[in-house]
Amino acid sequence: MNKVFAFLGIAAMLVLSGCDHAEKAAESAPTEMDMMSMHHSDSGEIPKGLKEAMSPTYHVGEHVVIHAKHMSGMNGATGKVVGAYDTIAYSVTYTPTNGGQPVKNHKWVIQEEIKDAGSKPLDQGTKVILEADHMEGMMGAQATIDTANRTTVYMVDYTPAKGGAPVKNHKWVVERELSERLYKS
Known part of the structure; x- marks a missing residue:
């Protein structure tokens, strides 16, 4: 009977270590953003018509921790809010104008980065033209709305969590992707 329990214990450890390995591999696997050219517009220019947030959770100049995986090194990075705006944030699927696989x-x-979007939220599945230049091949790309969320979006400066060059004016992170930084540097 003890041999059965020992065998089951070893089997469970192997399965769990395999899961842990799979999770770590997924965390270190290149993201869609990594596979694209890492052109990242850092102009800080905001789209016409974008309004500053009236009462953002995080204010300009405030230090934050980022909990987003848009780009490599972003999750767990520390940064500083450089802009807070009230708008509708979309996740989109688009085909880069410079070729390549759909993102x-x-x-x-x-x-404000969608051509002729108006002021009402766009429905899931709506076909649009992007006027954003966050990534190479994004400006003018045809896209489909995946999700829509009325929220405060933030522009942030941050240093990647695992080292690398500082990123200036990253557009955009939403409120739920930030938390207060417990210490100031």
Whole structure:
């Protein structure tokens, strides 16, 4: 009987270690953003018509921790809010104008970065033209709305969690992807 329990215990450890390995592999696997050219617009220019948030959770100049996986090194990175705006944030699937495979569920493009979007939220499945230049091949790309969320979006400066060059004016992270940084540097 003890041999059966020992065998089951060893089997369970092997299964769990396999799961852990799979999770770590998934965390370190290249994201869709990594596979694209890492052109990242850092202009800080905001789209016409975008309004500053009236009462954001995180204010300009405040230090934050980022909990997003849009780009490599972003999750767990520390940064500083450089802009807070009230708008509608979309995840979109688009085909880059410079060729390449479609980018699925890109987060985030905002209402003011979609051609002729108007002021009402766009429905899931709506076909649009992007006027964002966050990534190479995004400006003018045809896209499909995956999700829509009325929220505060933030532009942030951050240093990647695992090292690398600082990122300036990253567009965009949504409120749920940030938390207060417990210490200031």
